[in-house]
Amino acid sequence: MSAYIWGYPLVRMERVARDYTTVPSPKPDTSYRAPLNQIGWATSLATPDAHDMPTSNNDTFYMSAVVKLDEPYILTVPDTNDRYYVVNVFDMYQELEHYIGRRTTGTQAGRYAIVPPGWKGELPAGVKRLDVSTDKIWLWGRLRIAQGEAVEPVLALQKQFELVPLSAFGKSGAAIKSAAPLKPLPSVQGDEFGFFTELGAAVQDNPIRETDKALFGQFARIGLTEKGFDPSKLNPQVRAGMARGLADAPAVAVASLASTASKRNGWDWVTGLDSFGYNYSLRAVVAGPYLGGNGEHEAMYPIRYTDAKGEVLNGKHRYSIHFDSAPPVGAFWSVTMYNAGDKMLVANEINRYKVGTDTQGLYKAADGSFTIPIQHQKPSGADAANWLPAPEGDFYVILRMYQPSDAVLSDQWKLPQLNRVD
Structure with a gap:
């Protein structure tokens, strides 16, 4: 159960990375999906028919970009003339590592380099460096559109958000290759431990955070290591316990919200969405129906x-x-x-x-x-x-x-x- 709650956000983000880079045809106006390493925008507000994301707001156009950082990628943002926007930079653990937008960086034009772990090199002048802790990241954005407002100027503004690899930055007419799709997650059809099979694949592609290594080391007892998931040596008693844990873990994570949230006049009041720390249960709950939520200084929910x-x-x-x-x-x-x-x-x-x-x-x-x-x-x-x-x-x-x-x-x-x- 502990392994599920710790690992669910990582599995969820790996699934989302593939879902959100699979673009339907025709693409609905409310969809923000885009191919890998490209920005996708919704061009109309969410409706009851927009099923990509539960609890969507009806206040902003959503933006999404899943980026595989073979090198730094540079995000260029336009001057929005005080129009509210935010671009969240999430790592693959659903940890919110950086904010770009009205509250933190203002609404003037700017350039930001998303830099993968271990990269050494020089960035162009005027580009702000943002280091991240995983080789894939999710840019999740919101751009304000008011009810009844003319949509054309806002759509034009969307097109001024640009994302390019460092190798193509500043090179007029440079051809940017379309990235190959992410390799599929392992098939788990008929696999009673399918979640752990997916988690085993995910930890091979994403380094275990230093603060989590002691906890993660305990999961070797159930066959989960940085090399993947291998249940072949588990005895029947352990396998039965794992099956029960998988069945109960989602409800346990949701129930933990009651102990994590405070009550304000009958409202559930939750903070810490950009600083989960060791609150793995809250992170797991947020990674489900509340994926992409902001921290309390950016927005409260x-x-x-x-x-x-x-x-x-x-x-x-x-x-x-x-x-x-x-x-x-x-x-x-x-x-x-x-x-x-x-x-x-x-x-x-x-x-x-x-x-x-x-x-x-x-x-x-x-x-x-x-x-x-x-x-x-x-x-x-x-x-x-x-x-x-x-x-x-x-x-x-x-x-x-x-x-x-x-x-x-x-x-x-x-x-x-x-x-x-x-």
Whole structure:
């Protein structure tokens, strides 16, 4: 079980590296997939039909690039004129190693070299060096697009983000070879220990982090070493225990979220997404349905599964959230609705998947307060302006706060309660 929780993010990232570099044809507007070593952009906001990533936001265009670092790669970013964007640099353990974007590097044009382990050489002048700890990395980006905003200028801005190998940088007209696809992960059809077979392949391609070597050394008892996974010498008792561990480990990891998260007025409040340390359970949970989440200074994602009385949210009831004031953020905020079953956005008659900074016609009182009705059926009267449509069954909501202020992080600004009103 310990090996599963430790290794799940690595296996998940290796799977994602292959999934996100397999480009469908035709490519949906909401897809950010691209061939290896190339940038892919979504050109429309996520919808209920966009199944690539659970819990997608409805605030930004997503960007993805899986990069195999045979040499440094240089990312050129344009001047976004204060438009919010962030590009996260993840290693293959789903550790967030660097931020590029509005909060950390500003929104002026810039160049950043993603440098693989052990590389020695000179970089061009004006290029900032970003060292990473694995030979493959995932660039995961977000670019703000407001509801009702003209999309063409934003699409033009996307095209100014460029990614090239150092060997081609600054060489006008240089031909950049298309990278060969990543080799497939081993086939695990009919393999009762398929996860460990994949993990064994992954550790051969990714160095064990220094801080993890003592823990990883214990996994030799189950046949997992830096040379791969070999179950041939395991006795029946160990094999049976491993099978039980594999069956239980996902639930154990999810259950650990309760001990990792704090509660703020009924909301699950989780920090540390860019500094997991030894919290392997949190890293495993985030690598699943919350893959690519930002650290708390970039964005906060309080999640709400229950009402003020602790009962699971369900579309057969009506709810509301009252804000005394809008969340104090440096960028923008939103409350987004998700189906509990598949963690996807909820289809509805007005095609509204969130309420937030850019909700057109959002009604606020003279003192700046406002209420968001949450229910399946469209409310009547003034409540319709702020309505967040819910599904018929169980659901949850996420309050996203991009560049949250110190007041948010310190709990000086209080999260609003979610009340059942019927």
